[in-house]
Amino acid sequence: MTRTQPGLPGRAWHPVASSADVVLRHVFQGRLLGRELAVWRADDGYVNVWENRCLHRGVRLSIAVNDGRELKCQYHGWRYSNRTAECTYIPAHPADAPARTICNRTFPVVERHGLVWTTLEHDRPEDLPVLPERGSQLPLRAVTVAAPAADVVGALRSYDADDDLRLASESDLLLRFDGASGPGLTLLVQPSDATTCVVRGVLHGVDEADPDVSRLTLLRLHNRALNRLRARVESEVGPLEPGNDEPELELVPEELAELPPATRPGRSASLRVRVERKWSAGVDVAGFALAPLTGHLPVAQPGAHVDVHLPNGCVRQYSVVNAPGEDDRYVLGVKREPESRGGSACLHDTVREGDVLALSEPRNNFPLRRDAEHTLLVAGGIGVTPLLAMAQTLAHHGLDHELHYFAQTEDHLAFHDRLAALGDSVRRHCGLDVAATTARLREILAGHAPGRQVYLCGPGPMIEAAREIAAECGWPVEKVHFEYFQNGQEIDKDSSFEVDLARSCLTVQVPPGQTILEAVREAGVTMPSSCEQGACGTCIARVIEGEPVHQDVYLNEAEKASGEAIMTCVSRSASPRLVLDL
Amino acid sequence: MPTPPCTDPVVLNLWHPLSAVAETAAGQDHTTTLLEEQIGYAWSPDAGARAWRTGATQHQLPTLVRYGYIWTSLGTPPKDLFSIPEYDEPDRRNMNASTIGVHVSAPRAIENFLDMAHFPFVHTDVLGSEPHTEVVEYDVDVSAERDEVLATRCRMFQPKASASSSAGAEVEYVYRVPHPYCSILYKTSGDDPGRKDVIAVFLQPVDQEHVRAHLLLSVLDDAHEDKEIRNFQQSIFGQDKPILENQFPKRLPLDPRSETPIRADKSAVAYRRWLSGKGITYGVIPAGR
Known part of the structure; x- marks a missing residue:
């Protein structure tokens, strides 16, 4: 019995599915080097290759529902976004926007020659083999062989469906044949695991005009030949123990392993976007479509906003209009404010298509519950x-x-x-x-x-x-x-008081004219913020002791009366001392 | 004698269920698999239960008959099994609802039994329905004295909570895990709101990744035939089975960083810690392996 470990062959990229496998609203289960993959196409055409496992309880995503925009796990209804595989909704906690970035493992994807290609190595550049593009290409039906890759490659060297093919070259689990009179053929061996392979073929130079050689005839011819080869190889190799090469599962980030939610990022501008389109979305409303300069944008859940850092130095918050699955750009609507302090006027008058803007990651302080009738x-x-x-x-x-x-x-x-x-x-x-x-x-x-x-x-x-x-x-x-949109109230900044930061073991003085947020940051404690006028809810802190004076428009009356939370950008203290869970 | 396939002393010393007494033909020998070993067993009203390793008929294994099942152990078990006092109440109907094989580890099956968040998605329009998906805060306690995990005040909106309910209602559950591979739930009875129906799952570990799930019912229901009550529970279990068989890895990972818990998973988090604390290695992937 031969047992060859496939190891990592020279080429990093392998085919894992045929384009025809990723049909509308389906999730295809693939396997590469012992790792199971969920392969699915969203309605916008993008093909996703993910680890076949929901991060929550390990259920296969190949049994998830592909609704065209997201995958919905069958077990608890968690939703994962097209492209980034970020979790967009956790039904068990409908009031919470998933504050932590829960993200399934994704692999890079290229769709070419009628095949879906991926690599398990993230830092490897694209090294897809170049297949001849002469005439039209026709991918064959894939054939799974229960034998190690080396044995299958060995048998394929003498592959011949109709005495017409001649082995021209071989490298890295790939064999290229020239056709004496008909189409040429490339055969690729996809190492599923140590003891199983998938043989995928692409015919090139298929003459569509030739009435004697229909596509179906060609497909049948090669399917029969590959099945004969499979039977031969499997009988030579004999029954194998199933591949015991379960891949190491990547651990989730530490902050996801604990129950309490992690702290959210501060006021940042980590994203760079290009104004892909600017248009009049209504009277005095400019629409903006913002596309990433590189990679994918983090998903914006319904109700989320981004901070837009403008060329004139202003920072403004705008809600994201995107629908679920609309993940390749952010769409914003900006109203021209007659009394603009520089935000909307700049976006309306100065910013043009092609300009680059800095954005914060989307933040959701206005999450949508989806458990109402x-x-x-x-x-x-x-x-x-x-x-x-x-x-x-x-x-x-x-x-x-x-x-x-x-x-x-x-x-x-x-x-x-x-x-x-x-x-x-x-x-x-x-x-x-x-x-x-x-x-x-x-x-x-x-x-x-x-x-x-x-x-x-x-x-x-x-x-x-x-x-x-x-x-x-x-x-x-x-x-x-x-x-x-904004806090219309007059903010009183005259009081002075002391703030104890319970978790940081620090005491800071808040003098008249300074906010709690500013004082806390001065003391070296990182605090997230966004609008800094008591409207968006980003800089919320839990009050352990003391009596807050609320000057925000984020908390509702019941929340204000309970005194359990405070917006640190505008609110102050009626008691000489305030203890915050910071 | 060859080394037994299971070397986990904690698991070897547990009591494990083999079969429902009601489904064991009296006076005949039967075989089943427990912890990868072939086990013979027999039961009769007069002689009670016997169990042995096949091929070693002389050496009797310890046995118990409890809650309508025959139990045995491959090690040195405690004197008695955990208690379910409700089982002995005279007006209850006790029965084995089903014994079903599942290709999953016992701890994964226990977590599924403790989980409410999946009701709307897996038991759609029966034990839960969208959009009523919220799992409200509940309490979890690990009792050192009784050595069991206890989850209380677990509430969920249910369209049809049992064979005897016709309309939707918020149902309250209590869960106990008194044994690494056994769990008991108590839920508001449709017939008598002051009392609770008892449903227990006793998992027989065939190997690390296969179980036979024995489902005990002890219910207050005068209206339905046994068959109807059983059918209801079997169809529920039939909905869980494909989910459980598609979990990967099949053994329960105990490293906190292997999966992503949320607040609704409090009971599962406590259960995993409790297993870790016991030093269990069979059916799990221990932390820091």
Whole structure:
């Protein structure tokens, strides 16, 4: 009995599937050098090659649901994004945006010659063999052989389906044959594991015009020849113990192994994007499509925003409009603010297609729960951007929802194409004055029942009104989710107090004119932040002791009353000392 | 004598189930596999249970008859098995719902039994349904005195919690893991909200990656035939089986960094630590191997 370990052959890239294997909404199970792979194509055409294992409980992703945009694990419904394999939703905790970057293992992919290629070595450059492109190419049906790669290559040297082929060259699990009169052939041996291979062939120079040689005839001819070869090799090699070469599983990052969520990153601008497209998405609204300069963008969950670092030095937050599976770019909608302090004016007037911008990673402080029976989304003006992302997600999951969109005129409604795609779930409310808006909100919010939730985003006065009406209509505070664009309140910075950082064992003084966030950072403690005006929720800290004075618009009334959390960028302390879980 | 295939002293000294008494033809010899060894066993109303390694009929293995099953051990077992006091209540119906072979390790099967988050996805429209997917905070305790993992206040919305329920309701569960390969759950009874139905899984480790799962029911239900109650539990188990058989690796990895737990997995985290603390090596991939 021969037993050759395949080891790592010279060539790093191997075929693992035929393009025909990754059909619509299917997940193909492949195997390379003992490692199982889940291979699937998203509806946008991108082919993913991932470790065949959900990071949560090790269930094979080849039995997951491919919904065209994401893979949904069969066991607990975790969703993983096209391209990056980032987890986008954990149904057991619908209120949490997965704060930690849970990401399945991906492998590089190239689709060429009718085959899907990958490598298990990340730092290896593309070393795909060049196959002759003369005439048209025809991939053969793959044949699995229960024998080590060396034995299969040995047998393939004398491969001949019809006395027409002659071995021209051989290298690295690849044999090339010239055809005396017909097409040439390249045979590739995919080492599945120590004792199993897949033989894949590509015919080249197939003459499509020749009526005597149909594609089907060729496929049958080679399929029969390869099956004969398989029978011969397997009988020569004899029965083998199944390959006991289980690959080492990569450990998950330490922060994922523990139950408490890890800290989130600080105000950063780690992404570089190019303005791929800029267009008028509605009156005074500029649409931006931002594509990565290299690699993939981290997934933006519905409700997430990015910090955009502008050429003029301003940093502004914009919600990401993307639908699930729309992973190759971020789409933002920017309203021109008449009293712009430099953010929207710069984006409208200065930034052009082709410009490069720095962005933070997307952050989600306005996560969408997907465990409600009905979700109301109420948008005012440009507040539609996060709610559009939510509506597209709910529509994609088949969850009941309505998107109410208030705007000055029909022309002010932004993202017509996306609204149209959402169909009947969109209700447009145009040209209403304050009284009429209030009356309409009253109608919309009248039907509170258990199992319903509402998400609000729009101008401050509209959110205030909607929250009051919701409370009058009997909506519990925890079912009313909201996000303000900005904090319209006057921020009082006059007090002075002391802050104890319990985890860092530090005490800092916060003098008048300074924020807690600034004082904490001065003391050398890293704190994440984004809008720094009490609207986005990024710089939240848990209060262990003391009495916060809330000046933010992120926490709801119940959360403020409980005194358990504080927005460190604007809020202060009524007690001389505040103890924070930092 | 050749060395036994299982060398884990913790597992060798445990009691392991072999068969439901009700399904064992009285007075006849039967064989089954336990820890990779062929085991013979027999039972009769008069003589009780006997068990032996096949080929060594002279040497009797210790036996117990508990909860309707024959148990044996390949080492030196404790005097008695963990207790399920409800089993002896006179108005309960006790039965073996099924014995099903599953290509998975025993600890993976226990984790599946403890898990509620999969109900909407695996037991769709029976034990759970989308969008009711949230697993609310529950309590987990490892009792040093009783040496068992206990999860309480486990609540989940269920469209159809048992054979006797017709409408959806929030159901409360309590889980116990008193034995590395056995677990018991208590859930609000459809017939008597003040009391709880008991469902237990006793896993017979055939080898490190195969089990026979014996499912005990001890329920308060006067309305349904045995067959209906069994069918319900069997169809539930049939939904779990393909998921369990597609878990990789099949042995339960005890290194905390091998998989990604979330808050809903608190009981599984406690169970893995408890196994690590016992020094178990059979059916698991020990941490820092």
